[in-house]
Amino acid sequence: MPTENNRTGERNVAAIERAADVLFLFANSDNQTLGVTEISSTLDISKAVVHRILASLRDRGLVALDEESRRYSLGPAVLVLADAYLDGIDQRSIAAAAMRRLCTATNETVTMSVLTGGRRVYVDQVTPPMEVKMTVQVGASYPLHAGASSKAFLAFESPEVRDQVLSGDLPAVTSETITSRSDLERELAEVRTRGWAVSLGERESGAGSVAAPVFDQGDVPVMVLSVCGPVERFRDRVEEVAGLLLTTTEELSRQFGHREPSPAGH
Amino acid sequence: MPTENNRTGERNVAAIERAADVLFLFANSDNQTLGVTEISSTLDISKAVVHRILASLRDRGLVALDEESRRYSLGPAVLVLADAYLDGIDQRSIAAAAMRRLCTATNETVTMSVLTGGRRVYVDQVTPPMEVKMTVQVGASYPLHAGASSKAFLAFESPEVRDQVLSGDLPAVTSETITSRSDLERELAEVRTRGWAVSLGERESGAGSVAAPVFDQGDVPVMVLSVCGPVERFRDRVEEVAGLLLTTTEELSRQFGHREPSPAGH
DNA sequence: GGTGTCTGTTCCGCAGAGCGGAACGCTATT
DNA sequence: AATAGCGTTCCGCTCTGCGGAACAGACACC
Structure with a gap:
């Protein structure tokens, strides 16, 4: 039996929870920027998958890519969510x-x-x-x-x-x-x-x-x-x-x- | 050909982008709370899928569910991301x-x-x-x-x-x-x-x-x-x-x- | 300038995750 | 009772997206 990653017993979407875990990794890690391999090994997700997750999150502005260093960080869109949350x-x-x-x-x-x-x-x-x-x-x-x-x-x-x-x-x-x-x-x-x-x-x-x-x-x-x-x-x-x-x-x-x-x- | 929902031409994960869209819907909509059907019809995603997305996001604290009204809102975890972003x-x-x-x-x-x-x-x-x-x-x-x-x-x-x-x-x-x-x-x-x-x-x-x-x-x-x-x-x-x-x-x-x-x- | 070792990125075939129509239980409203 | 709305669950078929492996750059070392 593979490791259960969802806390509730609900029928969930694994990809979304993995994506969320990637986001929180940025918040919890000491570095402000993370590389694909670093994320891959910390969360035990294959590099290919991490790369695709980051591409999707980037697409929505939730993470940003520094083209030069090829390292990823959180994107400004998270602020929009936080602002809406605080209003709510x-x-x-x-x-x-x-x-x-x-x-x-x-x-x-x-x-x-x-x-x-x-x-x-x-x-x-x-x-x-x-x-x-x-x-x-x-x-x-x-x-x-x-x-x-x-x-x-x-x-x-x-x-x-x-x-x-x-x-x-x-x-x-x-x-x-x-x-x-x-x-x-x-x-x-x-x-x-x-x-x-x-x-x-x-x-x-x-x-x-x-x-x-x-x-x-x-x-x-x-x-x-x-x-x-x-x-x-x-x-x-x-x-x-x-x-x-x-x-x-x-x-x-x-x-x-x-x-x-x-x-x-x- | 179905509607393309990702902005970049990359090989992305549709589920993650849909989840992000749901999150932003909370930020953009006038109401602070949303119901499954409302989200489903606005984003043109089936109710079953919306429900599963919300379950996954809820699992990670990104959305919260008011047990009584069965309506969803953004969760406090978005603040954690915003805080990390601002530090970064x-x-x-x-x-x-x-x-x-x-x-x-x-x-x-x-x-x-x-x-x-x-x-x-x-x-x-x-x-x-x-x-x-x-x-x-x-x-x-x-x-x-x-x-x-x-x-x-x-x-x-x-x-x-x-x-x-x-x-x-x-x-x-x-x-x-x-x-x-x-x-x-x-x-x-x-x-x-x-x-x-x-x-x-x-x-x-x-x-x-x-x-x-x-x-x-x-x-x-x-x-x-x-x-x-x-x-x-x-x-x-x-x-x-x-x-x-x-x-x-x-x-x-x-x-x-x-x-x-x-x-x-x- | 080879050679090794890191990166991040792309490829592709197979497998099982998750899509969605439909059924179900609730709570209101009539 | 009946209707209409909601959120939730079911289940079989399908096509997404997983992952090992190959690839392409960027460095570092001698």
Whole structure:
């Protein structure tokens, strides 16, 4: 039996999934440009096929070819998709006003993250009018074990997802990252009982953050909001910020149809 | 002979191009979500195939399915690609310093655009620290006939590309948009001789902009920089801004290997 | 300037992936 | 009940596209 490459059990089109894998290889690899052979050996697809996939993607502008070096890179068309995606998430517009208010109340940057492919991606942010403030990269993705937003997701995810992350590697992103499985489990249990997560430099040195999820009808977190900024400004006001944050996320959860006012209640 | 759907004459994979077309349909359509039948009839692909394409794309996070409404939308994974793409364009880092300087000198927003699939896409911007300023949406795409940046591209594109745009529709984006072919041709000729383009509200009402291309070794424009802001602040200083802009783009063109100091010379 | 070793690209015949018409289950609407 | 729309699934035949191998350049080494 050949290796199954599709995650769902559906009747899929292998060529499309391979093409997607090629695209993500550009995103995950350290190099910005890739050659045919490199892709072929990494993904274990024959050179001929890789070449045809690239030709097709190139045809649609999703990858670009540098004629000189004969090396491939992502094409500008991916921006068009990203722009359309960002326009489309109604969570963004629903939460925008609440995020601005939270930003004004705390005087710190407020971010929104969603989950994709086992990682967390920033989809929006509101920054305060201050000289020294934190800015995140919308579109950047991070693993689920490091940082407040990631922990907020992980704590409220299904046990299966949680197990999968916990049983994998927990690489140290900074010197403060929690890298032991048991420590992280204890931390996540605590996040669940109090309803929010905190990180002081676990994902980015010098950055402090408090994060809490917004739920929909089920108990599935649809997104996580975080308040983040320079760690020195954060250390002494974690509780205060967490209170403001929870007020915001609970109100949003209600808007998304979540019933059960206190997620901390048994 | 069935309709040819690939633009290049290469040996491509039809399934991948169809999948890409589905993705772009999300970006181009007015609705944020699409149903199987809708996609099927718009792209003239059988429902069964559309369904399988969507299953595959969903598997990789490129589209998302709202279980309730059974409607599809773009997925968060497109953000990951866009983020990687933006990291990858070295034009951005090369031009970043020059753009900041131009922004400081003019006290207006400076943007960078590239060409993709017959449209223009913003890939970067630098904004001045002012209360009233212009902000563009990085990733947003526009047609090639409206606005200063678009005209700057079109004027220096190959005659074939220019002809293709000029012989198509020239829809009015605002009341100021040039919609007559002959008017636009005259305008483009002028842009070519003086080296820069100007628009007062052609693409966005109330927005003024001056734009000029940066060339590589050949005479192909690799990107277009624009200085843009509220039209009232622009009307009286077009020439002044154009001078500063040209100094910047000519310096950048030299960095990209362009020889021929005055593109206006015969 | 041969000779070797990398690239990326093209060729072509065989095999099985995936196309598509039709059937199926749903949910609304009448 | 009946109709009409949707998304999903089925299955047999067909033609796409897989992949080993050959090819064409670009370097590097001696």
